[in-house]
Amino acid sequence: MIGNPRKERLTAATPMSAELSPDLPLEIAHLLLIDVVGYSKLLVNDQVESLQQLNRIVRSTDCFRAAEAKDKLIRLPTGDGMALLFFESLEQPAHCALEIAQALQNHPEIQVRMGIHSGPINQVPDVNDRVNIAGAGINVAQRVLDCGDVGHILLSKHVADDLGEYRHWQPYLRDLGECEVKHGLRLHLVNLCKDGLGNPQVPEKLKRRKRWKETAPIRPVVSPRWALVAALLLSGCALAISFTIFLRHRAIRSETFGSFTGAIPDKSIAVLPFENLSDDKQNAYFADGVQDEILTNLAKVADLKVISRTSVMQYKNSAERNLRAVGKALGVAHILEGTVQRVGGRVRVSAQLIDARTDGHLWAERYDRDIADVFAIENELAEQIVAKLKSKLSPQEKAAIEEKPTADLAAYDLYTRAKILIERSVFNEPREASLREAVRLLEQTSSRDPSFALAYYELAHAHDQLYWQQYDHTSQRLALADAAIQTLRRLQPDSGEAHLALAKHLYWGYLDYDRARQELAAAERALPNDSDCLLLLGYIDRRQGRWEASLKEMEHARTLDPRNILILKQIGLTHRQLRRYSDVIAVFDRALQLDPNDVAARSYRARVDLEQHAYTKRLHMHVETFLAQNPKAPQQISIDLVDLALFERDPAMAERTLSGLSYRYGTESVAFPQAWCDGRLALLRGDSAAAKVAFTEARKQLERTVREQPNNAAALIALGLVDAALGQKKDAIREGRRAIELFPVSKDAIDGSLFMEYLAAIYATSGKADAAIDQLAATAKIPGSLNYGELRLDPIWDPLRRDPRFDKIVALLAPK
Known part of the structure; x- marks a missing residue:
């Protein structure tokens, strides 16, 4: 029991009868305990100020306000902190803890730790006839809290297990193992860290004390016998519900996505950019094409987790080839790297498969063939990798891998160049020029090989982007995309690319979200590792007001493309629509860690202060910094310049900077x-x-x-x-x-x-x-x-x- 707690609502504390009933009503509460670390060492004035500020922060969180509005919250002062008891969802205390941690970043003088548990509690009257709390739930929550250091958000294992059923929590939960707590009891702890919030270090108590081993005598934290019986009955119901959920979402919980502890699945791989060893550096596109085709072939295997091209291409020409670090960053157990050398009519492709967890070499091969056999090399290599990773390969997947994209290498080179331009247009200016050049290259590609299906897939995408981004928002541009998709469907009627191209077209060109969703369902079956399918599904859910589903789909896409800053930006913009500014800050801070120079991410991050607090200083600093670094490209921040002029009622800088320019x-x-x-x-x-x-x-x-x-x-x-x-x-x-x-x-x-x-x-x-x-x-x-x-x-x-x-x-x- 926590000393002298009381239940607070919008009204005064509620009196209760001082007479105890023989059978106390049992409730399951989801508890968040918070205390100020080093509280007793503070001066009295500092103690008061710290608690007052902490109270203000806690009361301002969305979770607190929402639960309070529904009369589904108990809040208990604990002397050096507080306990919050939620009753609707075990996600509530976790979300609330992250909100508090985010807000405390602006108050470094207040150092807290937090503990989360879910369990049985009883509401009992104290000596003043006010609500107090007793029971195993709050006792265990206190033990969890006591294990933490400054900044920690610790969870009991069973809370983490339940959160782990939701894939958007899985990347942020780290298993700390079992540790001895008070009276020799053992407690299994999990650390919650998300987007720089929380403390990623192992708590000092776990470092100092001996962790429990499997052979140690089991002395779990237990409830009183009557509470245990009730808890077991509730657990039985929860188990039945969980089993139903598991059956419905078994694909989500497959090893492809790892467990909540961040375990990396064995059957996972990243195909890093192949090094071009040719004397002619123009063959770099050829080397990129070899790597891309191997990646594309592997990605068709549903039994594998394959990291998308956008994330792996960030390691091109990178000095960082610490493969353990790369594997950890991408969330894979295996890495394929290699070299390509093209001399005249011959090609040499060397590849090696590495266990990223141990740096151990698992397999290597070198292929010396005629240049015309390059696609056969790529197909053989992909099938070798599938065999080495002991992955299942269906007849349909095998046929898809063995299908040549084209017999014309010059056409493939044009296609590769266009694909790279389209990818770059997502992140970099000049977008319109890149998209138009990609269209030109792809038209040359299809002219050389009219049966090159993938060229029409990329061509449709380029036309749709020119339309959607208002560069050419005309029916003629839509008709060009239509024509490319019709050709693609004629060449490969039921391919994943045909379904995905049509889904994108329906979304961007016609805003037909229901039909786009239907096409995506077919595309996902053929393209199990394509993050675009998941991201587009997230877009559709967002347009249809399914905000939480949208975030889950985007987080899922990020597991397949973890270094794709576009996905992070879309997650951040979704939180922005929901006015969850602490989440917006966290997401864009992470995006800027990936690419500190991303102009859009810098702008969105700077705008949080503007939108949340009506402060223009950070946006002003962003504009001035950008102009100092890019004096010849003010059009890239035209929206920021104009908005700043409007909001500060000072048009001088915008007019001076943008004078004579088109933006x-x-x-x-x-x-x-x-x-x-x-x-x-x-x-x-x-x-x-x-x-x-x-x-x-x-x-x-x-x-x-x-x-x-x-x-x-x-x-x-x-x-x-x-x-x-x-x-x-x-x-x-x-x-x-x-x-x-x-x-x-x-x-x-x-x-x-x-x-x-x-x-x-x-x-x-x-x-x-x-x-x-x-x-x-x-x-x-x-x-x-x-x-x-x-x-x-x-x-x-x-x-x-x-x-x-x-x-x-x-x-x-x-x-x-």
Whole structure:
């Protein structure tokens, strides 16, 4: 029992009868215990200040507020900390602990440790007739807490086992083994560390004390006999439910994804870039093609976990070939590396298979063949690897591996170059130029070999990206993607690539999420190691408002492509839509560890302070740092420059930096003409005449798009904003409402909420305060891009600033 705890709600403490009933009611609680390390050594004033600040942090967490709102939380002061008892989900204390750890990064003077357990408790009255807690659950939770050092978030084994049923927790749980605790009892502990939160070190108590061995006498932590019986009954029910869940999700728990302890599956491999030994360095693309084809062949084997190309290519030309470290970073037990040498009409391919856990060589082979036999070499090599790893190879997988992509090596070289350009366009500017060059190369490829199916897969993808990213958002571009997919389906009707290409096309080109999901189901069966399938499924879930499912799919994709910064950015943006800013910070911090120079990740990270607290300092620093390092490329941060000018009400830097340049502004879905920015910046200068000229030009461009594409909701909502700025109120409201009709939030959770926000801005600019307030209030209650900082700072909301109803909406989104 913890001394003098009490149950707090929104009201005062609840009196209870001092008379104990003979049979205390038993409940299962999910407990989070927190204490301040070194509390007794602090001065009294420091003790008080530390606890007050800790209380504020805990009360501000989403988990605390949500549980309290449902009256499903007990909070107990413990002298040097507190205990929180949740009753709905064992994930609640884990999420809450991570939120607290994130917030404490801004308060290094407060050093805490945390312990989590789930078990039976009783609510009993104390001497003051207030709620107190007794039972094995809280006793074990205290033992777990006592084992930790500063920063630790320790879990009891059975909590970790249950969390491990969810694959999004698995990478963050580290088994510490069993340790002796009070009275010679043993306790199995697990360490929770996620995105720099928690303490990854082994606790000092586990270092000092002898760990239990299998031969040691078993003295588990036990509950009183009556509690044990109840707990066993509950465990039996849980076991039956867990078995049902296991049957439904057995693929998720297969060894391909490892256990929650981070164990690396035996049948896992990364194919590192092969070294080009040819004198002609132009043959580097040829070496890349050899490695890519081997990787692609292995990835077709469902019994293997194969790391995606994006992650392994980061080791090209890398001095880091510490294979143990590489294996650990990629989560694989085996690594294939090799060399390629092409001389005239001959090719030599050397490969070696290495156990990344021991650095031991398992197998090596050298192939000296005619250049025309290179695909046969790749097929033989892949089948050798499958055999060495004792993986099952179905007849269909064997046939897929043995199928030649093309007989024309020049066509394959063009294809490889185009594929690399498409991959780079995801991360680097100039994206449009890279995509257009890829299209040119792929058209040459298909001209040389009209039966080269994979070339049409990449060609469709390039056309879809040019369309989706607003570089060429026309029906003609969609038709080009359609044609490439039709050819691919004619050549390989039921291939995984054919299904995946169509799924992408339906998603990006037609926003047909249900049909895209159907195609993905077929694609996944043929492409079991393709992270794009999982990532696209995450996109679809996100668009359809299945936010948690979306995050799970993206985390799953990351196990196959762990160094792909795009996946991390998408996870971060999903948390951003949910306004989980601590998670946004953690994810983008991890992304920047992978690539400190990624401009988008730096921008998103800097914007957290803006969106959560209305602070522009970090964004300003990001802009200044980028311009100092890249003075000739301000277009890459045009959105940051314009937004900073608007939010700080100072257009000088943006106008000076972007003067005479062509740049893009808007979201992924809604692209505004540059003239829209010119108009808004002119308004900041007080130059209404220049603003009208700019808005008129923006209207001309958007009106042309809407005339050609009357159901283009993104163009309609942008036109509505421009018309509102020009004072054409009726047209503006009609256009905004039409966009909402085309894309309600029920159809698209991302664009639907964005269009709701923009419609509120149209109402505000048009002087329709009541409609603007109603629209904003509805938008603030759902996930979306609307945030506290922009409401506080963006001049577009100035017409509402004296309305107390607007203040309430701002307060709703304010940091708590």
